[in-house]
Amino acid sequence: MKKTLLLVFLLLLLFAFAACAPAETTPPDGGDATPESEGTEGTEEATAGGEKQLIIAVNPDYESFDPAIAYEVYGMLVLHACYDNLFEFQDSLENLALGAAESYEVSEDGMTYTFKLKEGMVFASGNPMTSADVKWSFERGINMKGNGAFMGDGIVSIETPDDLTVVIQLSAPDPSFPTKLSYNVFSIMDSALATEHGATNAENAAEVDTAKTWLDSNSAGSGPYYIESYTPKVEVVLARNENYYGEAPYYDKISIKTVVDSNTQVMMLQAGDVDIAMNVDPEQAKSLEGVEGIEVKDAQSLTVSFLLMNRDPEVGGPVADPTVQKAIRLALDYPGIQTIAGPGMVTPVAPFPIGLFGSLPAMDVSEYPKTEEALALMEEAGYADGFTVDFYVPTTIVAGVDFSLLSQKIQSDLNTIGIQTNIIPEDVTISLETYRTGKQPLGLWYWNPDYPDNNSQLAFLPGQSVGLRANWTADMNPELAELAIEAASIVDEDAREEAFATIQEMMQEDTPFACLLQHTSQYAIDSSLQGVEYIDRYKFDLKAISGE
Amino acid sequence: MIRRLIKQNRLFAIGLTLCAIWLIIAVIAPYVVPYDPLYQDLTARFSSPSAEHWFGTDALGRDIFSRVMTGSRISIGAGLLTIVFAAAVGVIYGGISGYAGGLIDELMMRGSELVQSFPTIILAMVICAALGPSLYNALIAMVVVWWPNYARVMRSMVIQVKSNEYVEASKSLGASRFRIFFKEILPNSIGSIVVLGTVDFGNAILLFAGLSYLGLGSPPPTPEWGLMVSEGSDYFQHWWMASFPGLGILTMSMGANFIGDGVRDFLDPKLRKEL
Numbered sequence: 001m002k003k004t005l006l007l008v009f010l011l012l013l014l015f016a017f018a019a020c021a022p023a024e025t026t027p028p029d030g031g032d033a034t035p036e037s038e039g040t041e042g043t044e045e046a047t048a049g050g051e052k053q054l055i056i057a058v059n060p061d062y063e064s065f066d067p068a069i070a071y072e073v074y075g076m077l078v079l080h081a082c083y084d085n086l087f088e089f090q091d092s093l094e095n096l097a098l099g100a101a102e103s104y105e106v107s108e109d110g111m112t113y114t115f116k117l118k119e120g121m122v123f124a125s126g127n128p129m130t131s132a133d134v135k136w137s138f139e140r141g142i143n144m145k146g147n148g149a150f151m152g153d154g155i156v157s158i159e160t161p162d163d164l165t166v167v168i169q170l171s172a173p174d175p176s177f178p179t180k181l182s183y184n185v186f187s188i189m190d191s192a193l194a195t196e197h198g199a200t201n202a203e204n205a206a207e208v209d210t211a212k213t214w215l216d217s218n219s220a221g222s223g224p225y226y227i228e229s230y231t232p233k234v235e236v237v238l239a240r241n242e243n244y245y246g247e248a249p250y251y252d253k254i255s256i257k258t259v260v261d262s263n264t265q266v267m268m269l270q271a272g273d274v275d276i277a278m279n280v281d282p283e284q285a286k287s288l289e290g291v292e293g294i295e296v297k298d299a300q301s302l303t304v305s306f307l308l309m310n311r312d313p314e315v316g317g318p319v320a321d322p323t324v325q326k327a328i329r330l331a332l333d334y335p336g337i338q339t340i341a342g343p344g345m346v347t348p349v350a351p352f353p354i355g356l357f358g359s360l361p362a363m364d365v366s367e368y369p370k371t372e373e374a375l376a377l378m379e380e381a382g383y384a385d386g387f388t389v390d391f392y393v394p395t396t397i398v399a400g401v402d403f404s405l406l407s408q409k410i411q412s413d414l415n416t417i418g419i420q421t422n423i424i425p426e427d428v429t430i431s432l433e434t435y436r437t438g439k440q441p442l443g444l445w446y447w448n449p450d451y452p453d454n455n456s457q458l459a460f461l462p463g464q465s466v467g468l469r470a471n472w473t474a475d476m477n478p479e480l481a482e483l484a485i486e487a488a489s490i491v492d493e494d495a496r497e498e499a500f501a502t503i504q505e506m507m508q509e510d511t512p513f514a515c516l517l518q519h520t521s522q523y524a525i526d527s528s529l530q531g532v533e534y535i536d537r538y539k540f541d542l543k544a545i546s547g548e
Numbered sequence: 549m550i551r552r553l554i555k556q557n558r559l560f561a562i563g564l565t566l567c568a569i570w571l572i573i574a575v576i577a578p579y580v581v582p583y584d585p586l587y588q589d590l591t592a593r594f595s596s597p598s599a600e601h602w603f604g605t606d607a608l609g610r611d612i613f614s615r616v617m618t619g620s621r622i623s624i625g626a627g628l629l630t631i632v633f634a635a636a637v638g639v640i641y642g643g644i645s646g647y648a649g650g651l652i653d654e655l656m657m658r659g660s661e662l663v664q665s666f667p668t669i670i671l672a673m674v675i676c677a678a679l680g681p682s683l684y685n686a687l688i689a690m691v692v693v694w695w696p697n698y699a700r701v702m703r704s705m706v707i708q709v710k711s712n713e714y715v716e717a718s719k720s721l722g723a724s725r726f727r728i729f730f731k732e733i734l735p736n737s738i739g740s741i742v743v744l745g746t747v748d749f750g751n752a753i754l755l756f757a758g759l760s761y762l763g764l765g766s767p768p769p770t771p772e773w774g775l776m777v778s779e780g781s782d783y784f785q786h787w788w789m790a791s792f793p794g795l796g797i798l799t800m801s802m803g804a805n806f807i808g809d810g811v812r813d814f815l816d817p818k819l820r821k822e823l
Contacts, residue, residue, distance in 0.1 A: 263784055283594070287785050336590045340607065395763060402782065405607050408769045412588050412608075423767045425681060 054251045054529075054545060057259040057268055058278035065227060065236075066215040067187040068140050068205075071147035073448060074539060076184055078236055078256065081542040082124075083187035083221030086115055086134070086166075087178045089535050091544075093302075093355060093452050096178060100129065100188055100222070102164075110173030110491045115166045123190035124219070124226045124241040131160035133191045136201045138168075140194075141185035143205035148185040151451065173491045176453035182537065183451055190220040224249045224543035233258050238542070250546035262400070266524065269294060275526045278539070281400040282342025285522040295527040298344050299534040300520050301399055302353040302452060307332075307410065307514040308435070308443040312471035316441040318387045320471075322510060327377035329514045331417045332410065334365035337516055340409055341401045344520035350507040351447065351460045353518050357493075358454045358500030363515075374417045386418020392440040393423055394431040399521035406516070407444050438471045446519075452537055454500055458484045460513060461503070470512035480506055553814055563806025566799050574620040583611035585618040585771040594786050604788035606779065612788060615771035616796050622683070622772050623800060627753040630690040631745045637691065638698020639734075639741060645699065646706030647729055657703065660696035668693050669758060676764035683766040686759050690752065701744055705737035712736075739815070746811050750804030757797045773797050 060074040067079055080088070088099035098104065101115045121129040135158045142152035154174050159167040170177065180186070189199070197218075198210030217230040224246065225238035238254040257274065259265045265277035266284050270291070280288070285296045309325045310316030318324055338345040346354055346362040354362050378384060393407040404425060411421045421442065434440050447466065449456040459466040461484035463474030474481035480503065487499040507513075525532050531544040554561045582602075589609035597604045603612035645656035663671070675689035709715065715732050723731070759765045760774030768775065773793040780790030 263782075281782070283783050283785060339590050339593070402607075404768055404779075408608060409588065411769065412586070423769070425763060425767050 051252045052250065052547060053253045053255060054276075054542075054547070055255045055257060055274045056276040056278060056540075057257050057265040057274040058539075059260050059262065059265075060256070060258055064212060064216055065219065065230065066144075066146075066212045067137070067184040067189060067221075068144035068149070069146040069212060070184055076537060077539040077542070078227065078238070079184045079187060079219075080223070080538040081225040081238055081254070082219035082223040082227055082241075083184065083189065084121075084129075084223055085182050085184075085187055087182045089182060089452075089537050090541070091533055091535070093536060096182065099182070100134075110175075111170045113168045113170070113177065115168070117164045117166070118245065119164065121222055121245050122243045123193065123222045124243055125190050125193045126243060127190050127192050129188060129190075129222055130163045131166045132163075134158075134166045134188050135160050136191040137189040138186055139201035140189070140199060140205055140209070141187075143201060143203055144209060145206040146185065148183060148450065151180040151183055151185055172489045174455075174489060175491050175496060176451065176455040179451050179453040187221060190222070193220045225254060228253070246543070249543040250548075251542075254542055269524055269526070272526075275529060276532065276540075277524045279400065280522045280524050281397075282522065285342070285524070288524055293527055294524055296522055296524045297532070297534065298520050299399075299523055299536070299539075300344070300355065301448070301518070301536050302355065303399055303446055303448045303519045303536075304348060304351050304353055304515060305398060305401070305406070305444070305446045305517045305519065306351060307516060308440060308445055308470050309512045309514070310438065310441050310470050311473075311476060311512050312438065315439055315471065317389060318381075318383050319389050319441050321381050321383075322512075323377050323381040324383060325512055325514075326509075327374040327381070327417060328414065328419070330368070330370040330377065331374035331413055332514060332516070333369040333413050334363065334516070335368065336413075337406065337409055338365065340405060341517050341519070342522075346518050346520075348515050348518050350504040350511065351466075351513060351515055352454050352457045352500065352504055353449065356449070356452060356454045356457075358497050360501060360504045362518075369413060369416070371416050378417050383418070386420065388420040388422065389441050391421035391423050392431055392434065392443040393425050394428040394435075394444070395425050396428050398446045399519035401517070401519060403444055410444065410516075435469055438469050455488050458488055458503075460507075460511075467512075472512045477506075477510055480510070553810055557810045557813065559806045560810025563803040563808075563810065566803030567807060570620050570624065570800050570803065573617055574624050577617040577621060581611075581614035581617050583614040585610065585615045586769055587611070594783070594789075596786070597788050603792040604786070606776070606789050607783065610769075612776070612792050615776060616773070616792050619771040619773045619776065619793060619796060620800070622766065622770065623753050623756065623796070626683070626687060626690075626756045627749050627804070629687055630694060630752040630756070631749055633687075633691045634694035634748075635698045635741055635745050637695040638700075639702050639738070641695065642699035642702030643706055643729065643734065643737075646703035647710060647725075647733065649707075653703070657700075660699045663693065664696045666693075669755065672755065672759060673762065673764060676759055681764045681767055683770070686756060686765045689759070689764075690755060694748070694752070697748070698741060698744065701740050702737060705740055706733055709733050709736045743808075743812050743815055747805070747808030750801040750808060753801045753804065754797065757801075 058074060061072040062070065062075045063072060064070050065078055067083055070079060084100040086099055086101045087096055089095060090097045100117055100121060102118045104113060104115045106113055117129065117131060123129060138152065138158055142149050154170045154172060156169040156171050161167065194211055197214040200209050202208060217227060219227040224241055224244045226241050228237040228239040230236045235255050235257045240249060240252050259268065262279045262281050262284060265279055266288065268274045269277040280296065288294055288296050309319050309328060311320050313320040334347050338347065347365055348354055349360050349363045352359040391407065391411065393403055396403050407423050411423060414421055435443055435445060458464060461467050462472045462477045462481045464484055483499060483503055487503060490496040490499055528547065530546045530548065532540060533544065535541060587610060592605050592609040593607060595601050595605040601611050601613065603616060605611055641656065645653045672689040672693045675692055676686055679685035679688065710733060715728060718728050718732050756765065757774035760772045761778045765774055766772050773796050776793035777790045783789055
């Protein structure tokens with residue numbers, strides 16, 4: 001009898017213990033239980049050997065540090081510290097400045113870019129950087145056919161008249177080209193070093209290049225840091241590049257630790273085990289207010305969450321009706337959705353994030369939900385009695401917003417106009433499949449621009465990649481479809497702004513998407529740190545951070 | 549018997565009380581809960597326990613008291629259904645195996661061991677994940693991992709009973725195998741199955757809560773205890789979100805376990821001596 005009692009209690013204890021662990025995990029000890037690693041013994045700047053180290057806790061998604069392949073949200077946090085690009089963002093997304101290039105010129109027709117490289121640049125290995133490296137890296141980036149390779153689609157040729165000059169010829173004018181060049185596909189690699197480890201820029205690089213394994217735990221760039229080691233799911237260690245051309249960064253080493261659970265991240269910050277906790281959810285942010293030595297900061301992202309409503313009647317059923325879709329957009333309680341998501345949230349009128357050139361100001365949500373109007377539209381569409389539909393939700397947390405929670409809010413909003421939804425929670429990787437092939441009648445999704453320029457948002461238009469995920473084909477709205485193609489290559493700023501405004505106004509009338517949120521998340525830092533600025537593209541510019 | 553048990557065994561009495569309370573709550577819940585368990589009130593998010601919301605509210609401002617009460621229906625239902633179906637499958641499977649004997653017995657038992665060789669929760673998770681998360685799939689998964697216990701007990705009982713004289717007598721009177729199985733063997737072996745079922749009930753509730761904690765049970769917004777604990781564990785600072793549904797799981801499974809232990813001790817004289 002006693003034994004069983006003990007067993008019951010043990011079981012319950014076990015359960016209670018499980019309840020405290022993060023919901024979807026790699027083992028919870030991913031970050032906090034590595035007592036022998038250098039991180040814990042030397043937390044702040046004062047390490048044994050006087051080495052200055054910065055420790056960051058993140059819940060990262062990176063899979064590879066090969067600049068030609070990496071395409072994950074957190075990839076550039078590491079890559080930007082290790083590689084230089086022709087263009088880079090400094091301090092904020094509004095300031096696109098020259099990186100490895102000294103100067104550049106654009107031809108009259110906007111199709112030829114001529115870059116002059118900075119003189120005397122060297123890679124971390126000591127090899128000098130020449131225009132040949134730039135050409136080689138760009139070609140490899142394109143030929144590796146990674147997820148980001150499409151950004152090189154417009155490039156016709158790359159020429160190198162001399163060691164410091166690169167001439168790039170485009171097939172059509174592209175106002176977003178400089179922005180694209182800041183992406184890691186166009187990071188400048190040490191071609192000699194990379195070739196030694198199996199890299200190639202050949203046409204068939206995607207098949208014959210064998211450098212990925214090496215590049216995952218090493219880097220071949222000229223940035224302020226280089227990758228010293230990478231242990232997947234544990235940490236990335238960056239060490240200072242002594243050959244860096246610019247001002248030497250403050251820290252000797254930066255350790256980016258994988259800590260999946262945000263509660264754990266905050267606890268580690270409070271204990272002084274880490275200097276930055278990247279993923280702090282809104283509720284925790286509140287509890288950290290006023291804590292001495294800790295500062296909570298806002299991270300304005302370009303990530304937009306939206307509701308996808310399929311246009312194909314075979315998939316969407318009643319949802320495919322544009323009138324119903326409009327009703328759904330009216331019925332959503334945007335102020336409530338913003339409340340759930342936390343402080344600092346805005347709702348764009350169309351999937352064009354606030355902060356990018358050409359985006360309209362955020363939606364005035366105070367009037368919503370417009371249930372009466374929505375009900376009238378439902379009646380007009382012939383669904384006064386409502387209907388039931390499957391609602392696909394990936395189990396994920398986007399910038400601190402739990403999609404499971406958000407979906408339950410939407411479910412209750414749709415309920416008010418008679419639409420019953422069956423929430424189907426799915427693992428992201430599984431759900432992506434049906435989302436990308438346009439098989440979800442109703443889906444909750446998020447989108448992070450491939451590059452911080454509204455050209456990347458044109459994917460939401462009819463006939464374009466995201467539009468087609470809702471089966472929104474070009475013939476359903478030929479005018480918008482036409483505009484999507486036109487707007488992509490307008491170089492003149494005024495004309496461009498006007499085109500984007502027209503698109504967004506038209507999309508308020510007709511679109512299979514309901515924009516829900518543009519995310520702002522919170523992160524917390526040790527308040528003695530300086531120069532910590534959030535730049536959505538990189539997360540942080542690591543070289544700018546210092547301890548004094 | 550029950551009265552004697554209650555007198556002799558305190559824990560059994562406690563278990564019985566707990567289960568009785570939950571059973572009553574499960575029956576009357578929809579009529580007495582103060583709020584609709586799905587009603588969202590965003591102005592009252594994360595309210596701590598108060599006179600208005602006895603157990604506080606969750607991230608969407610839903611009343612946790614109402615949700616925990618309503619959730620008992622699902623937990624008890626899931627536990628009962630699992631046991632009943634697992635026992636049904638196990639009794640038939642084990643009965644055939646034990647009664648037939650020989651090669652058939654060997655083969656069938658190896659089959660059940662195949663299922664048992666996996667850790668229960670892992671196998672249940674695999675099945676749930678493969679079928680997709682829903683209440684019914686979680687039940688199917690639980691029955692699949694649970695029936696071998698019953699099959700094994702049933703088989704050993706059948707083997708024991710079938711050598712009894714009254715079975716022989718029935719056989720010599722010319723009764724069919726079918727008749728012997730249902731009239732003589734089954735009634736004499738079913739007792740242990742009932743005991744096992746009682747003991748298992750608490751575990752079934754725990755397993756179900758575990759599955760739904762992992763997101764493999766009923767999808768949101770169902771007020772399911774495991775799911776509520778999982779939602780609440782994201783918010784440490786709001787302790788009531790995970791604590792109250794957790795308390796539900798604790799009292800329910802503990803009560804069921806006490807009853808199970810009591811019944812087993814009563815029926816099994818060997819164990820009773822230990823006390």
